[in-house]
Amino acid sequence: MTKAIHDHEEGRAQPGRVTITALSAALGLSKSTVSRALNGYPDISERTRLRVRRGAETMGYRPLSHAQAIRTGRVRALGLVVQIGDHDAQRPFLADFLAGISVAASAEGWTLTVATADSEADAVRTMEQLVEDRKADGFILPRTLSHDARVALLRARGVPFVMFGRTADPEGCAWFDILGEAAMRDAVLHLASLGHRRIAFVNGGTAYNYSRLRLQGYRDGLDAAGLPEDPELIRGGALNTDDGARETRALLALPQPPTAVVFAVDHAALGLYRACAERGLQVGRDVSVISYDGVPDGAHVQPPLSSFTVDTRAAGHRLAELLIDRIRGAAPETLRETARAAFADRGSAGPPRLSSEALSKRLATETT
Amino acid sequence: MTKAIHDHEEGRAQPGRVTITALSAALGLSKSTVSRALNGYPDISERTRLRVRRGAETMGYRPLSHAQAIRTGRVRALGLVVQIGDHDAQRPFLADFLAGISVAASAEGWTLTVATADSEADAVRTMEQLVEDRKADGFILPRTLSHDARVALLRARGVPFVMFGRTADPEGCAWFDILGEAAMRDAVLHLASLGHRRIAFVNGGTAYNYSRLRLQGYRDGLDAAGLPEDPELIRGGALNTDDGARETRALLALPQPPTAVVFAVDHAALGLYRACAERGLQVGRDVSVISYDGVPDGAHVQPPLSSFTVDTRAAGHRLAELLIDRIRGAAPETLRETARAAFADRGSAGPPRLSSEALSKRLATETT
DNA sequence: CTCGTTTCCGAAACCGGTTTCGGCAATTGG
DNA sequence: CCAATTGCCGAAACCGGTTTCGGAAACGAG
Missing domain, CATH: 3.40.50.2300 (Response regulator)
Incomplete structure (x- = not known):
């Protein structure tokens, strides 16, 4: 007797399984009729179709997808x-x-x-x-x-x-x-309604399509709020916390720093917390931030990160x-x-306590 | 002509694919010989086996796993x-x-x-x-x-x-x-060698098998370091940051608080940072901590969390x-x-600056 | 040189489904 | 009432593999 090199001890044909052959035999029909009935072919009478369906149900027939695949090419x-x-x-x-x-x-x-x-x-x-x-x-x-x-x-x-x-x-x-552009727009409008007038934007990776859209949303938001667009306030390429901290530092170093920042990516926004801590700024008071993603980490910082959360x-x-x-x-x-992303307002965005000028002055005096 | 209700426009038999039938025809052999040659049956001569293998290689033959599965029951x-x-x-x-x-x-x-x-x-x-x-x-x-x-x-x-x-x-x-018990043991020994004598342990979920092992590792560590085991210093059920903060608070409230804590789970260990910040304690100086998992978040706290990282x-x-x-x-x-897990010493474990008594006193005076 | 073993391969069945094709019975049309 | 459809189903081929079985050729022993 010939035998495979790898011996497979487990029995091949598993016992319990009911095949289409068994089902058709039990119903007194041919395999082909059963198959066509189950697959909705029109040349099967409604009566038999129902009978087959019921039979399959009670006998617990479930076609093997890979057996079907060999003919249909579909593996489900x-x-x-x-x-x-x-x-x-x-x-x-x-x-x-x-x-x-x-x-x-x-x-x-x-x-x-x-x-x-x-x-x-x-x-x-x-x-x-x-x-x-x-x-x-x-x-x-x-x-x-x-x-x-x-x-x-x-x-x-x-x-x-x-x-x-x-x-x-x-x-x-x-x-x-998810309409990230709508979220960014709403973020800007929300901040503007709180009284912010210098609102920065820190984008994510440029290759992604969403970056383009979110930037557009930010611009639309400025436009709708009647705020001017300042190229200095637009930065990008921030995907993680380190990137976000770096970009925040750059924004705070501007002659007229923003009082609020919209981030395209939560993990980058967490970098703002770090940069603010370095400069003794309080998030949500001295600098407001709204972001996007809704990562769990955002709930564990102080104050929790307000973010458009994606389900x-x-x-x-x-x-x-x-x-x-x-x-x-x-x-x-x-x-x-x-x-749409759902806005979770957790406290990292409030009315500006300092104007951009006051913020700039305070940062200047604190410089080590 | 009968036709399925769902019409599948894409062609079934895909054109490029080389089947075992095509391969066997090209080699002038039967399907069965080719199949057995490829599957290592002993009743195929070495010469043909090689010829078949080479032919399959050059023609780019790859058996469809679901076609094999119908007979073998294995889908790879x-x-x-x-x-x-x-x-x-x-x-x-x-x-x-x-x-x-x-x-x-x-x-x-x-x-x-x-x-x-x-x-x-x-x-x-x-x-x-x-x-x-x-x-x-x-x-x-x-x-x-x-x-x-x-x-x-x-x-x-x-x-x-x-x-x-x-x-x-x-x-x-x-x-x-991964030998979590060895890591816990090493953590205790490391802390003991730094001079810590009251070393607490905060375990993870009790249903998991690893919890049992890690606790044992902690005990072995105490034993090897010649330190007594204090039931008050052993806590558990901490899987996330909130849990970890809670357990840390409980430990700090002890009459003789620990000067170092070993956590079974990184995310719980991050809670210690929060609890320490609340009490004005400096991690790595006033309270040392070593944990396990090596989550990326651990690198972003100050000081970075020393942890046994799992690959x-x-x-x-x-x-x-x-x-x-x-x-x-x-x-x-x-x-x-x-x-074994690899120890990443990142600075959250140092020699005790305060004794347990001094720590206790300081905590008492600071109480609001 | 003959006969029993091996060695090695092909023919055919099989796995569990799908799909084509043809034919019988019941309708419909004239 | 007969011919042409139509509705409905079974027989058989097929999908791409695996596995069983048997037999021809090569080999070894007597």
């Missing part, structure tokens, strides 16, 4: 390639994001295949592999770039995908996104639903949704 | 069910953990199926589903409990698994773990390798490994 799996080392801010969200996707997927009987990559090129390669090996029927793309190589690949291959975020060229793209879990949930629709054939144009 | 996928909402500390690690698993898995041509659950019971149900639907051939179990329902299920079903952590009953279990990515990597070996049939007893 969503793909997600997360880029790591990329941007620390992403990490705390990942668990919630996965939870949202996973729940929505399993509600439809789908699963989630996850891979990681350490660069955009690597991500593209990884997705190609997954498609090639049919490990995923479509992809959720987190952190969309303005010009995204992943989108180019998937478009070329005709692989379904949805983006978390929008992109420059929307052709053939489906997406779910990452809900986003993952919706993205999974959209992707499944997309894979089932819905047109991408019909699968575009946005939602 | 690892399963991971992460419990969320469970323990905040887990979140920052998740990305690295996934990266480690993903890299090791794909190196062997495997993929990773991820699902989430919000309770242990839910995790068990989810894993049953995945096994039932053959979406995973085995599982990596993070955060092992002393008595774990997941282990019970998988053992009963004969599904391969490896644990990140050890468990009370090792029967049939494979694992990779989560490496752990994920090794766990994936072990699981694949396990699925291929290796005995669980041969798949048990441990590693």
Whole structure:
């Protein structure tokens, strides 16, 4: 008897499983009828369709997705390639994001295949592999770039995908996104209504599409508040706490420092706390700040960081639903949704205690 | 012509793919010979085996795992069910953990199926589903409990698994773990060598198996340092910053407060910073602290938190390798490994500036 | 040189589904 | 009342692999 080198002790054909053959035999129908009945073919009478459905229900029949896949090419799996080392801010969200996707997927009987990559090129390669090996029927793309190589690949291959975020060229793209621009605009308006007149903006990474949008939102906010735009008050490239502290120091060193700062990224905003502590400034009194993301860390500083919080879990949930629709054939144009971030006012933004001039003077005298 | 209700516009049989039939035809061999050659059956001559391997290589043949699965029952996928909402500390690690698993898995041509659950019971149900639907051939179990329902299920079903952590009953279990007890012991010895004599311990969640071990490590450390054990100095259940602050306050309120604290969890240790700030104590001078995990946040406090850092990515990597070996049939007893956490001395532990008595006095006078 | 073993490979069945095709019975139309 | 549809289902092929089984050729022993 021939035998494989690796011996697999566990029995192959698992005992309990009810196959389509068993089901059809029990119903006195042919395999093909059962299959077509279950898959909604029109050439099956309503009566038999119902009988089959009921039978499948009671016998607990569940088709093996990989057995179906061999003919249909679909494995009922969503793909997600997360880029790591990329941007620390992403990490705390990942668990919630996965939870949202996973729940929505399993509600439809789908699963989630996850891979990681350490660069955009690597991500593209990884997705190609997954498609090639049919490990995923479509992809959720987190952190969309303005010009995204992943989108180019998937478009070329005709692989379904949805983006978390929008992109420059929307052709053939489906997406779910949070309106960061609206949040930034509201942040500026909120600060202006408190009496601030010099409101700075510290943006995130420039390659991301959201940066462009959030900057625009900040500008719209200034415009709506009737405030002038001062290029000195606009900075960018701040993704983590160190970056945020650096940019804050630069802003405080201006002849006319801002009395309030809007950050595009919470983790960067936490850097403002550090920079303010260095100069003996009190956040929320001497300098106000409003940010975006809603990271848990923001609740643990004093005063807690006021931030537009993103419901990452809900986003993952919706993205999974959209992707499944997309894979089932819905047109991408019909699968575009946005939602707003919820403002959590926790006390880091208050009316200005000092004017810009007074603030500048105080900083000058305190200089070591 | 009959047609499905959901019309799937994309072509089924994808063009480029080379099947085993095509390969065998090109080689002038039968499908079965090619299959057996590739799978290492002994009844294939070395010459043909080589020829087939080479042919597969040049033609770029890659078997579809789900086509194989229909006969073998193996889909070449690892399963991971992460419990969320469970323990905040887990979140920052998740990305690295996934990266480690993903890299090791794909190196062997495997993929990773991820699902989430919000309770242990839910995790068990989810894993049953995945096994039932053959979406995973085995599982990596993070955060092992002393008595774990997941282990019970998988053992009963004969599904391969490896644990990140050890468990009370090792029967049939494979694992990779970091020696938290050794770290706790070293922490105590380090503090003792600096001159501390009242060293407290704040443990994490009691249900986790690691808590038991770390407490034991702390005790061993006291023993090795020749210090007496004081039940008042042992506290537990601290998983996040709030918990840690609470426990620190309780310790500082003791008649003889500790001059150093060992934490089992970094996020809890960060709470000590808060509690110390409230009382005007300087961390690393008035009160020393050493912790465990190596979370990035620990580097951003003043002074940075000295901590035994865990290489989560490496752990994920090794766990994936072990699981694949396990699925291929290796005995669980041969798949048990441990590693040590690396001590990152960042300045939060120094020689005691005040004795316990002096500290107590100072705290008493400062009381509002 | 003959006969029993090995060695090595092909034919065919199989895994659990899907899809094509054809045919019977019941309708419909003229 | 007969012919042409239509509705509904079964038989069989198929998807891309794995595994069983049997037999031809090469080998070794007597």
